[in-house]
Amino acid sequence: MFSPRVLKSVASLTCRAFSQQGKAPDMAEGNAHLLVTNVRNRLRQIVGASTNWKDHQQALVERTYLSKHLANSQEELPAKTMKESEIEVHLPLGTQPSLREKYLNFHNSVRFGRILEDLDSLAVLICYSHTWNKELEKSPLSIVTALVDKIDMRRNIILPDCDIKFTGHVTWVGKTSIEAKMHMMQFHDGAYTPVLDATFVMVARDPENKRAAFVNPLRLETPEEEKIFQQGEINKTRRVELSTASLLRVAPTAEERTLVHSLFLNTLDVKTVSFRGRILPPNSVWMEDAKLKGLEICHPQERNIFNRIFGGFLMRKAYELGWANACVFAGCRPVLVAVDDIMFRKPVEIGSLLLLSSQVCYTEEHHVQVRVHTEVLDPLTRQHNTTNVFHFTFQVDKPVPAVVPQSYGESMLYLDGKRHFDETMKSQ
Numbered sequence: 001m002f003s004p005r006v007l008k009s010v011a012s013l014t015c016r017a018f019s020q021q022g023k024a025p026d027m028a029e030g031n032a033h034l035l036v037t038n039v040r041n042r043l044r045q046i047v048g049a050s051t052n053w054k055d056h057q058q059a060l061v062e063r064t065y066l067s068k069h070l071a072n073s074q075e076e077l078p079a080k081t082m083k084e085s086e087i088e089v090h091l092p093l094g095t096q097p098s099l100r101e102k103y104l105n106f107h108n109s110v111r112f113g114r115i116l117e118d119l120d121s122l123a124v125l126i127c128y129s130h131t132w133n134k135e136l137e138k139s140p141l142s143i144v145t146a147l148v149d150k151i152d153m154r155r156n157i158i159l160p161d162c163d164i165k166f167t168g169h170v171t172w173v174g175k176t177s178i179e180a181k182m183h184m185m186q187f188h189d190g191a192y193t194p195v196l197d198a199t200f201v202m203v204a205r206d207p208e209n210k211r212a213a214f215v216n217p218l219r220l221e222t223p224e225e226e227k228i229f230q231q232g233e234i235n236k237t238r239r240v241e242l243s244t245a246s247l248l249r250v251a252p253t254a255e256e257r258t259l260v261h262s263l264f265l266n267t268l269d270v271k272t273v274s275f276r277g278r279i280l281p282p283n284s285v286w287m288e289d290a291k292l293k294g295l296e297i298c299h300p301q302e303r304n305i306f307n308r309i310f311g312g313f314l315m316r317k318a319y320e321l322g323w324a325n326a327c328v329f330a331g332c333r334p335v336l337v338a339v340d341d342i343m344f345r346k347p348v349e350i351g352s353l354l355l356l357s358s359q360v361c362y363t364e365e366h367h368v369q370v371r372v373h374t375e376v377l378d379p380l381t382r383q384h385n386t387t388n389v390f391h392f393t394f395q396v397d398k399p400v401p402a403v404v405p406q407s408y409g410e411s412m413l414y415l416d417g418k419r420h421f422d423e424t425m426k427s428q
């Protein structure tokens with residue numbers, strides 16, 4: 001079930017991590033089965049993070065001494081192969097029932113927010129496998145999540161009592177960024193079948209997480225790997241093009257402007273010769289009435305190994321609010337179709353007041369496109385700073401009402417939602 005190279009890569013991390021603490025490696029668990037529940041511990045050991053909040057500041061200070069191990073250029077670093085970062089991690093929901101509680105939702109399925117947390121940790125572990133320097137005891141790199149490029153669901157329902165397996169490896173590297181792809185499968189009826197495919201982009205920073213740091217180049221060994229790498233290049237180009245065409249920067253296309261104007265005309269009150277009198281068309285909801293908001297106080301419990309709020313936790317909270325928003329809007333249980341373009345713009349500090357705002361921004365037949373925006377509120381200055389933007393596509397089992405923008409800003413949200421929806425549907 002485990003390829004020897006997967007075991008080798010994981011085992012070398014395991015042995016080093018344990019030897020740091022002067023303990024014998026837990027071969028039975030660490031080598032034969034890398035479990036999701038071990039991944040976080042392993043990450044802590046790789047960077048030397050303390051498990052005790054009181055000691056955490058000291059652990060971070062100690063990490064600053066690792067700066068001397070950073071490369072001055074990418075050329076100084078040895079090229080690594082895709083195989084060197086391959087990992088296989090198990091979540092034995094079938095064979096270890098004690099794990100189920102944490103993952104179970106009310107609908108007797110698996111909480112997708114929990115899977116987002118696991119994927120985030122796995123992506124970080126993949127990147128540490130790629131950048132691992134066996135001469136050092138700890139990694140000088142702080143690897144943070146920059147973007148969840150895409151998560152495509154291959155199956156909508158995840159069973160709560162069947163074993164899950166994650167695999168993944170690095171698929172592309174830039175100078176300081178790394179693309180990692182992961183696959184999740186579930187064991188059912190005697191075989192593992194695909195549940196989802198995910199693509200994350202991670203960025204390497206110095207030990208204090210203050211500036212970018214170089215990562216090992218990738219050595220491609222087969223034509224198949226060259227194809228995978230080329231896809232990474234295409235992904236990068238597409239991301240640059242999308243951000244250049246962002247509606248926050250440039251005007252909508254002619255076709256989009258026509259669409260917005262027709263939406264506007266559709267809401268005009270024909271009895272008055274006025275641009276102001278607006279009437280909600282049948283089977284529609286004003287965008288203003290398709291929102292849901294939340295607040296999180298960011299406690300130390302949710303910290304990551306770099307003393308900031310764990311990206312997976314932010315994703316889980318955003319996903320759950322987005323799901324609830326779609327659920328209230330549609331009046332039935334939504335299932336996730338895709339996640340795309342989750343941007344981590346700024347780290348969230350521990351102790352922050354995090355405001356989450358979810359908006360149904362586009363709908364089509366049985367689909368609901370939701371955007372969740374999170375920002376940190378500084379209670380002293382009252383300043384708001386956007387930290388993340390999330391996009392989720394849900395499907396429901398009955399046609400949903402149209403969502404109708406009233407202001408120009410809402411129209412841009414609508415178009416942005418439509419762009420994300422169209423992109424998602426292209427790849428389905």
Ligand SMILES: CCCCCCCCCCCCCCCCCC(=O)SCCNC(=O)CCNC(=O)[C@H](O)C(C)(C)COP(=O)(O)OP(=O)(O)OC[C@H]1O[C@@H](n2cnc3c(N)ncnc32)[C@H](O)[C@@H]1OP(=O)(O)O
Nearest residue numbers: 050056145146147174175176177304310311344345346347
């Ligand atoms: C005490 C006990 C401790 C124990 C704790 C116990 C806790 C247990 C739980 C822990 C679980 C462990 C999980 C570990 C988690 C770590 C992951 C996180 O949480 S992370 C938390 C969540 N994440 C965060 O908080 C991150 C927040 N965001 C940021 O900090 C910044 O936006 C940034 C660093 C991502 C980029 O900064 P910016 O100044 O723009 O950067 P530059 O211009 O310098 O470019 C550098 C490279 O980045 C590229 N690039 C940039 N953007 C993107 C993009 N969107 N898309 C694609 N690529 C992008 C760019 O092209 C360039 O690449 P290259 O060409 O050189 O190859």
